[in-house]
Amino acid sequence: MSKPTPISGFPEWTPGQRMIEQYVLDRIRATFELYGFAPLETRAVEPLDQLLRKGETSKEVYVIRRLHADAEGATGDDQLGLHFDLTVPFARYVLENAGKLQFPFRRYQIQKVWRGERPQEGRYREFVQADIDIVDRDTLAPHHEAEMPLVIGDALRSLPIPPVVIQVNNRKVNEGFYRGIGLTDPEAALRAVDKLDKIGPDRVAELLVETAGATDTQAKACLALSTLRGSDGSIADAVRAIGVEHPLLDEGLAELVAVVETAAEHSPGLCVADLRIARGLDYYTGTVYETQLRGYERFGSICSGGRYDSLATAGNVSYPGVGISIGVTRLLGLLFGAGALSVSREVPTAVLVAVTSEEWRAASNRVAEALRRRGIATEVSPSAAKFGKQIRYAERRGIPYVWFPGADGGPDEVKDIRSGEQVTATAGDWTPAAEDLKPQVR
Numbered sequence: 001m002s003k004p005t006p007i008s009g010f011p012e013w014t015p016g017q018r019m020i021e022q023y024v025l026d027r028i029r030a031t032f033e034l035y036g037f038a039p040l041e042t043r044a045v046e047p048l049d050q051l052l053r054k055g056e057t058s059k060e061v062y063v064i065r066r067l068h069a070d071a072e073g074a075t076g077d078d079q080l081g082l083h084f085d086l087t088v089p090f091a092r093y094v095l096e097n098a099g100k101l102q103f104p105f106r107r108y109q110i111q112k113v114w115r116g117e118r119p120q121e122g123r124y125r126e127f128v129q130a131d132i133d134i135v136d137r138d139t140l141a142p143h144h145e146a147e148m149p150l151v152i153g154d155a156l157r158s159l160p161i162p163p164v165v166i167q168v169n170n171r172k173v174n175e176g177f178y179r180g181i182g183l184t185d186p187e188a189a190l191r192a193v194d195k196l197d198k199i200g201p202d203r204v205a206e207l208l209v210e211t212a213g214a215t216d217t218q219a220k221a222c223l224a225l226s227t228l229r230g231s232d233g234s235i236a237d238a239v240r241a242i243g244v245e246h247p248l249l250d251e252g253l254a255e256l257v258a259v260v261e262t263a264a265e266h267s268p269g270l271c272v273a274d275l276r277i278a279r280g281l282d283y284y285t286g287t288v289y290e291t292q293l294r295g296y297e298r299f300g301s302i303c304s305g306g307r308y309d310s311l312a313t314a315g316n317v318s319y320p321g322v323g324i325s326i327g328v329t330r331l332l333g334l335l336f337g338a339g340a341l342s343v344s345r346e347v348p349t350a351v352l353v354a355v356t357s358e359e360w361r362a363a364s365n366r367v368a369e370a371l372r373r374r375g376i377a378t379e380v381s382p383s384a385a386k387f388g389k390q391i392r393y394a395e396r397r398g399i400p401y402v403w404f405p406g407a408d409g410g411p412d413e414v415k416d417i418r419s420g421e422q423v424t425a426t427a428g429d430w431t432p433a434a435e436d437l438k439p440q441v442r
Contacts, residue, residue: 009125016346031155032108040107042089045080082114086131091312104136122299122334133323140320145287146262148324153270162294167274172252180246188212194278226276235273285309344440345398348377352394353403355384370427
């Protein structure tokens with residue numbers, strides 16, 4: 001068999017990187033649960049008509065096909081796709097299980113998703129997301145929109161990563177403003193403004209004219225709105241100073257101010273109102289979020305989401321919600337690429353129990369079992385080589401301690417192979433230094 005060729009966009013971390021990923025996921029999960037979110041996992045596939053019904057995503061969906069299709073033609077399996085995010089599957093889950101859920105329903109979901117976009121640094125075709133959502137029946141209180149950044153701020157603050165800034169906007173602000181200046185296709189205008197970072201203001205102005213029917217004056221007004229930023233209620237004053245009026249604009253400004261002021265009280269500096277943030281998916285209807293990692297702003301958002309009112313609807317009953325998603329693989333990929341995260345060792349093992357001879361391997365196994373019962377990760381040497389070779393094996397693996405079973409009834413001894421310190425020990429009471437018990441992420 002020839003050497004395999006890696007597939008671009010499908011990351012496979014080293015053992016050390018995987019340990020860092022598990023640590024990050026554990027910390028995120030713990031924060032989500034502190035805020036009362038319950039775990040959920042949905043299937044990997046969804047019907048294509050559901051995946052494609054909202055937003056510009058058709059080019060990104062991986063379609064599921066069986067290698068040998070039925071001779072009769074298309075089947076149900078031929079109309080399935082891998083989910084490209086976790087919001088659409090969650091909305092479907094809510095509709096299917098509404099009778100079993102208590103509302104408002106708070107869930108977190110940490111799962112892989114697949115997106116057929118061009119791979120590049122920090123962007124993958126297969127990646128892990130960590131989502132939270134709150135949904136309710138018929139109405140969802142706006143204070144939930146203010147809660148989302150607080151949860152994410154606490155989750156990311158618990159990690160050994162640079163600080164973040166959560167950029168917040170409200171699509172009602174943009175839509176109300178666009179309607180106030182006379183635009184009749186605010187959704188097209190939102191999609192154009194969402195491309196500001198990618199194509200720049202000149203090209204966005206052209207798009208506003210081409211796709212949203214804007215005049216040059218209206219396009220300039222849209223761009224003027226997109227330049228406004230603020231971290232408190234003054235953002236509303238700045239918008240009103242432009243001189244545009246519309247009831248939806250007033251509603252959106254009130255909700256936006258509530259989000260940034262709540263965040264300022266909880267975590268000063270965490271949130272900033274940024275009116276160029278639009279989010280391209282059509283199902284967002286209110287507050288939207290994007291998150292910048294300080295020092296990595298050029299790579300775009302590592303955490304995003306927003307309010308949606310009609311994504312989950314059955315007849316006359318709707319289940320409005322708000323959610324936000326951490327791109328875990330995206331975040332880690334950027335930090336790994338910069339060498340900004342490391343782990344103290346690449347194996348969980350804290351102790352290697354040496355083997356005096358194969359005849360005495362059972363004695364070494366008993367020591368290992370006693371240490372494991374006390375929560376100390378332990379492995380037994382693979383061979384009864386000279387102790388020097390067994391120590392070098394531990395060094396290569398990054399294992400900090402080697403345990404030597406006592407010979408001829410003598411006491412056991414354990415050696416810190418980094419410092420050379422060796423002490424008498426018993427498996428029932430010896431414990432490694434706290435920082436050596438588990439690999440440390442830094």
